[in-house]
Amino acid sequence: MDIHIYFGIENLNLNATQRATLVEALRQLGPASHPQPCCLCHWRTRLDNDAAIFEVLFNEDNITVQAFKNRLGNIFSVDPDTIDHATQQVTLDQRQSAVVTFSRNSTDYLRVVFFGYDGGGDWPTWEESRIETLAYLAANREEWEPEEP
């Protein structure tokens, strides 16, 4: 099923090459062309370049926990089953958002937040996901936006 939501990633311990590989893979999500620009993969990068928020119309199979494990396994050239994960739910505005931390050998490497999706129920609508994303950005403004010019 195709869904249109926002998700964020935060680099915890990937090196520059690993991070670049992951980001490049995520930028390929979604359709190559679409009448609506909002459905094409686009993103916003945090000031320190260690986090980004993606929005795109994509197949849900591409952003499962296993899909991220597969990407990390590929990056580390290891069996994806050796990648661990832990999930917690946070409420940014109205809905719960799943925050998934991926680790290997007890080292955290990547955190992914699915804005407005609790990890088990129905996917949020685009608007529901957008509201949670805006709440997150507002709550973390200092990390995402510099002092005004």
Next chain:
Amino acid sequence: MSRLGTQRQFVQYHQKVLSYDPIAYWPLDEKQGTVAYDWVSGRVAGAQNGAYTGVTLGQPGIGDGRTSPLFDGANDYVNVYSTTFRDAFNGAEGTLMAWAKVSGVGVWTDTVLRYISAIYIDASNYVLVRKATVANKLEWIYVAGGINETVSKTPISETGWMCLGLTWSKTADKMIVYYNGVQEGVTQTGLGVWAGNPAAAYTCIGSLNTTPLYTWNGYEAHVAVFGSALPPAAMLDLATV
């Protein structure tokens, strides 16, 4: 009958904008695609066309029968930089006009800086219209040679379309801003000396830059830049659909 009337209304507004001889004019009325067509350079192969990122096209427009894009407030913008526009832009004499509408009244109190349109060279030279971090406050800013001219409108909680204008003239030493065609605040004088050209990543509609920072949360339409400071009568005319 009504459809024909609506179409005629749009033609009239589009022609009205063009009649004031803009150096660039992006109606933002596309219903699909990633190109924001410039109706000035369209005559020469679209040298000033912009590029949509992330917006949702085909939303209700200003009442001229055309549509507008929705900017999501997170990662949407229109990059309107081009070398043609860069060379045509006059930081010493000009006018910036944009129609904007918030996506909901809560935007006015979200404490997030949100840019409607910005032409930014560096910290000492830029022109922009934005919603301030302070609640219910709109700002028009013209900075040249490090001298800041700012006019604010507060309190504001408008949820309908707003026609926002800003004119600047070093020759006349005046910076004037317009809200729905009527001058807002007092005429600013003592303008600095503009230096530099629009920067590639900092000539945007709906954000400061292509990162994107300070993203607009709402709708925009009919963004135009002129090579001279339009008179009050023209600004009033442009605010009328």
